[in-house]
Amino acid sequence: MNIFDRIQKPTLLLDTQTAKASLHRMSERVKNAGIRFRPHFKTHQSAEIGEWFRAEGVSAITVSSLDMAYYFAQHGWQDITLAFPVNLRQVEAINELASRINFGILVESPDSVQVLASRLTAPVQVWIKVDTGNGRTGIAWDDLSTLQAVANSIRTHQNLQLAGLLTHAGQSYRTSPEKTVCQVYQESVNCLNHGRDALAALGFGQIQASTGDTPGASLCTPGRVDELRPGNFIFHDVQQASIGTCREEDIAVALACPIVARHPERNEVIVYGGAIHLSTDFLMENDRRIFGWVALPQDKRWSAPLNGAYVRGLSQEHGVIHLESNDLEKVQVGDLLCILPAHSCLTAHAMQEYLTLEGRRILTMNRQA
């Protein structure tokens, strides 16, 4: 039976061969640079997919929530960094986990360090979160007095082990013709090392530097850093392809959606597949919001993205798809379209499970068998 024949409702297809090839490529890149690969598991959130990383020799990982840390610890991961500013309301659960594994957390203020110092009962690796230009959170890279104050505060407490400086250079998603991904990446690494050298000069000894957005990690020479934490590269998506991080054919997930209505007079079809399946992240293309590209089922995979086709709008369960007339003529109500997501991390989170092209379900932390 063809994989597409058994699909009845929005289903996240996973091309495991493509994903494993992307993983192997990234793993080799990092290995060849002689630095630690600490991939971010928030993209796939799956213990089974985690095993593919183990097969590549990965032993250290990154997660985005304490629940995710617990899930992967339960599946045998012993070295986990929670790359999110520490949540002081979860110190008890941090203590429990840190008593079992090598657990890393992020801090970005002396006040947080004080609270942690008074409540931690197990040793944790502490990374100081640095903002190298992304503008979301972290200590500004050139605010050396705060960096020093936080580092000083960490040093005085036995359960806080200063690991180094960590950044997420999310600004690599906002590049322009004037500034390439690798210029952005290198600037960010320089900012990180500016802080590292300042702390070293103050006698803080071995201070590591950790970075890791997928565009920078895919395209640029790592430079003077100790570890890389990309996540999205395992699946890629339309945002990555638009930046030039990957080719269209490297996108390893597609949401298969039944067509439920045709509107040839306005070059649109409606699919069963909406905000709760795809998520509503988008990118701008020709001044339009694009929630995804569109492909057709083809043999045992999906086709190349259809020329001029895109996901124009999403409501809770509906997707509104623009198709050029020649493609619209080919499809009927009841057929499937395959949507390449704008942002695969959020789509994977929303769907909570995968169907491989070989027809096997792969579950995530939010979906038990």
Added chain:
Amino acid sequence: MNIFDRIQKPTLLLDTQTAKASLHRMSERVKNAGIRFRPHFKTHQSAEIGEWFRAEGVSAITVSSLDMAYYFAQHGWQDITLAFPVNLRQVEAINELASRINFGILVESPDSVQVLASRLTAPVQVWIKVDTGNGRTGIAWDDLSTLQAVANSIRTHQNLQLAGLLTHAGQSYRTSPEKTVCQVYQESVNCLNHGRDALAALGFGQIQASTGDTPGASLCTPGRVDELRPGNFIFHDVQQASIGTCREEDIAVALACPIVARHPERNEVIVYGGAIHLSTDFLMENDRRIFGWVALPQDKRWSAPLNGAYVRGLSQEHGVIHLESNDLEKVQVGDLLCILPAHSCLTAHAMQEYLTLEGRRILTMNRQA
């Protein structure tokens, strides 16, 4: 113990008193108009909250997916309309459900009717989906020839029982000073009745009219319709308050989020609470995207929305909150903020459970005990 003291991570608070008051008000409105109340359960997705509706005398409901129909059928609901264009890939599951309950589906093309006719083994109520100006899907209200073709096709098949015409007047969310919600609502009802009268003149007998967006149902005289299907009114949200459908204090859900970083120099704090918790629906306010309003925990509920505060951005787990300086001074890392969602349906779906202000968990179809 105060409800807020036990919150460790993003938690969807539900003020049951406010929600029940909104439900009672809507139920009375519809009852007094002498028409059927078929509320949309996609907003809350919870069997327990469904019981509040039953206590108001509700026996007919609307859902947005077949899975949701199965869930509520399992909880004793015997009269369910799936208000989504019929998905021909799920006909077997439709047959199974339609053999047990009074089940309604939506069609919008003669082709779909043909497929259904050949494959349905149990009687279903068929609503013809009409587009009265929303522009998402449905037969254009003035396309009488297609309306007639679909109705004719339905009439010739025993398992297809023509219930009437149905619309979702989502255009009521896009009102302007020039056109009020009730002008939009009345226009939509007129369009629906235009088709109904045309079909009646052709001898189709008893054709019902069904409508039901929350703004129209909350604010306007129902007029010549047989049933109303609003859903969002049980929780309301920032979009509804902005339209004028409800008061700020009628918003019955808020996402409690721990503060994890403060950035006074740019009037922002970072909370643990992002796209995967709140969803990324937004509304435009002063040319800015607003993902939610912001309140403080106050006694046993949340405060009024803070002046000038809003959710400026969301990534997977981070929320970026703008606060005016006087409010920013009041909060510390580790404190909670309560976010009133832009669109509560998507937030409820993302969170999959509620914590009442009395401290009890209420589960949804996607979260079992």
